[in-house]
Amino acid sequence: MEQTHIEHTDHFDPRASKLGMWLFIFTEILLFGGLFIVYSVYRYKHPVEFHLAHQELNVTIGFINTIILLVSSMTVAMSITALQTGNKKLTLIFLAITLLLAFAFLVNKYFEWGAKIHHGIYPGSEFLMSLSKGDMLFFGLYFFMTGLHAIHIIVGMALLGVVYAKVHNGSVNQSRYSLLENGGLYWHLVDLIWIFLFPLFYLIH
Amino acid sequence: MSEHKDHISTYKSHVVVLLTLILLTILTVTITSVHLGPFNTAAAMLIASVKASIVLLYFMHLKFDEKIYRFMVTLVLAIYLVVIIITFFDYLYR
Numbered sequence: 248m249e250q251t252h253i254e255h256t257d258h259f260d261p262r263a264s265k266l267g268m269w270l271f272i273f274t275e276i277l278l279f280g281g282l283f284i285v286y287s288v289y290r291y292k293h294p295v296e297f298h299l300a301h302q303e304l305n306v307t308i309g310f311i312n313t314i315i316l317l318v319s320s321m322t323v324a325m326s327i328t329a330l331q332t333g334n335k336k337l338t339l340i341f342l343a344i345t346l347l348l349a350f351a352f353l354v355n356k357y358f359e360w361g362a363k364i365h366h367g368i369y370p371g372s373e374f375l376m377s378l379s380k381g382d383m384l385f386f387g388l389y390f391f392m393t394g395l396h397a398i399h400i401i402v403g404m405a406l407l408g409v410v411y412a413k414v415h416n417g418s419v420n421q422s423r424y425s426l427l428e429n430g431g432l433y434w435h436l437v438d439l440i441w442i443f444l445f446p447l448f449y450l451i452h
Numbered sequence: 453m454s455e456h457k458d459h460i461s462t463y464k465s466h467v468v469v470l471l472t473l474i475l476l477t478i479l480t481v482t483i484t485s486v487h488l489g490p491f492n493t494a495a496a497m498l499i500a501s502v503k504a505s506i507v508l509l510y511f512m513h514l515k516f517d518e519k520i521y522r523f524m525v526t527l528v529l530a531i532y533l534v535v536i537i538i539t540f541f542d543y544l545y546r
Contacts, residue, residue, distance in 0.1 A: 262518070269521055273528045280532045284539055291543060306481070313477050321470040324461065324511045331460045428513075435512045442503045445477075450484040452492035 261425040268429040272436050275399075279440050282392050286447060289384045296381025301451040303368065304389070308359045309449035312352050313441065319348035320438040323407070323431045333421045335414065342411045345434065349404045356397050360390075389448055396444060399437045406430050459516035469510045476503050 290297045326341035363386075367374035370390050375383055410430040413419040419426045480499045484492050509515040514522045 269524055288543055317470060317473045320511050321466050324466050325463055328461055432512055435507055439504055439507050443500050446480055446496040446500050450496055452484045
């Protein structure tokens, strides 16, 4: 039996894994896409309430969070460049910066939501129930869509955390960086969604 | 598996993309603070779409990857657009 040679075939296929990642991203696009349509229809039906309700939102915090996400998108893209050129240390630094920025985004979100909840605005609150249907719809969608987005931020952080560990132990490296690339794609998706959430919720005119 | 060289984006190009995105964000905030009636939302959505395209093409690497990915993304966005149009035909002409 010593001659029996078991060959461990390597199933590494960067093309297929990227296709799979894109397919997953399409489901995410359609998930948020559906919500954006719900938002558009209700805004079309309650234009005045949506306009008045949006003034409760803090444009400055929204703007800062937009910049944070854009910068973090760049750092994750740079971490791919760093790994492709064989600079493992720089890859880890860029990933760490991305994770820190993601955390900063969540801290901002915490204070933003905290202020709303402090003012009695949260789904099902007595104050919100006393407002018109349009206001309820606006804040319902606001909490649901930014909340779902925040969950995606947390998932993205977990994913990039795994990528960080794998780059660190060398299983994701210069010749096998699909996982980093796909983690990056997910992170850019989170950024992509926010690019539409920001003007739709914070910048209604 | 690495017969063909993958395209590697430069750090500089990433910085240029980021600065463009930030400029467009500032433009959105500025444009929505002046009165343009219904065009405010249209302008904000147009700029958001431009930003999304930049993220897709450069950060998400569609511009440099094999065409199949770009084809798939375009197809999905086209389907989504059709759904939006049909929904609004329903609500506008009800």
